[in-house]
């Protein structure tokens with residue numbers, strides 16, 4: 001008899017598990033999703049004026065060939081189902097025409113009137129503030145002098161890492177305030193094990209070389225840093241097109257949309273659903289936030305003392321993300337025409353930490369391509385930060401303070417969109433790894449539960465779409481064949497290469 005595998009949540013992780021099971025010919029699986037569409041946080045909505053919005057900027061790049069194969073099939077399936085939205089020339093459904101490919105143009109608004117190339121730590125010398133440049137170099141020279149001092153290089157937490165690997169100047173002018181804007185918690189309350197490819201490290205000699213050479217900011221050599229220096233974006237339907245499309249590839253008989261899981265009896269291996277039914281399983285793949293799963297979903301049992309585990313390692317911390325979209329109908333400011341996204345480290349000038357020119361990702365993110373344009377701001381919220389209110393007004397104020405738009409543009413602001421997701425970022429809080437190292441084997445070995453994905457697995461370093469998808473794929477492979485799960489257990493390994501062995505093909 002085939003083992004019954006129940007998957008909770010139709011975001012990228014759940015879709016990864018199910019596409020894999022289907023591809024391998026395993027028939028006994030069921031995906032339960034509360035929405036009437038698939039995609040989870042990687043979802044897009046059109047507003048009443050025809051502007052499309054994602055839940056925060058989604059830059060799609062791939063560490064896995066399986067992911068690349070699958071998302072091509074996802075956008076194709078979406079395009080087939082929404083042929084009426086396509087330009088005549090794209091109706092031949094050639095996959096390459098269904099994507100827009102971009103070279104990343106990413107900048108930081110450090111000075112209020114000019115952009116510095118990203119990452120700031122390698123480009124601070126483009127600032128107009130000479131004191132800042134001096135402070136940053138002083139700090140870098142200090143860490144360089146200490147580079148072989150083992151005591152100096154012992155790292156306790158993220159704040160410690162910032163001071164010891166970037167120096168005091170960079171820490172205080174940029175890294176500490178910027179990270180507070182993004183994470184909503186002080187860096188001293190975060191661990192540093194997640195950094196990997198997420199934060200560009202500094203090389204003092206290289207920075208000095210670039211400083212002396214001082215190319216134009218647009219020609220800065222470090223502009224190409226990182227894995228997402230080129231990225232693809234669906235031409236139609238926003239980022240959500242990928243994951244709605246992947247949902248269309250699944251066998252409808254195994255898909256329960258508009259159905260919410262309301263309780264799980266982990267002793268009996270049974271999930272209760274909002275339609276009153278109960279379903280039993282041999283294995284469960286959970287993609288809901290692990291804190292909610294443990295405290296709200298699981299029926300109390302003597303066999304798992306959740307409170308005790310929280311008491312020892314703290315309850316997982318996360319931040320909420322608020323997304324503000326502004327749609328304009330007029331000429332776009334010249335400075336924005338080549339921008340992908342921009343970072344904003346100064347809390348006094350702007351409430352948002354990141355701003356995306358979403359209409360630059362695909363012309364079809366607006367109803368009238370060429371005539372309209374759109375900005376999407378992301379605002380973090382936690383119980384540590386001051387209360388955040390009137391977000392649309394505050395965003396507009398920030399855009400004016402930062403000289404991104406002028407007041408004349410407000411006469412052409414025709415659409416305002418606001419969306420909040422309680423779960424935005426899984427914080428790498430200090431005791432995260434202790435918590436995960438204790439709870440994960442208990443769930444998997446004792447109860448046959450794989451808790452995976454952005455919040456199911458709670459590892460920020462492997463929480464992008466490609467990682468999430470592969471956490472689902474690898475969980476399925478582990479259940480069926482016992483293959484080791486690389487993404488969840490070895491983030492640095494998967495982030496350091498491209499996995500080519502698994503391929504996705506349509507059956």
Ligand SMILES: Cc1cc2nc3c(=O)[nH]c(=O)nc-3n(C[C@H](O)[C@H](O)[C@H](O)COP(=O)(O)OP(=O)(O)OC[C@H]3O[C@@H](n4cnc5c(N)ncnc54)[C@H](O)[C@@H]3O)c2cc1C
Nearest residue numbers: 009011012013034040041042056058059261453454464465
């Ligand atoms: C602000 C932000 C920016 C991001 N930027 C990027 C980026 O630049 N690049 C990138 O690759 N990725 C990015 N991501 C990550 C991407 O969105 C995630 O990888 C992905 O959505 C996580 O997938 P998941 O399946 O683990 O979880 P989710 O997407 O959260 O899916 C969980 C699913 O469970 C469903 N569900 C919840 N409760 C129940 C219930 N009781 N019963 C049934 N179903 C339920 C939900 O409706 C949802 O569909 C970003 C995410 C956010 C929030």
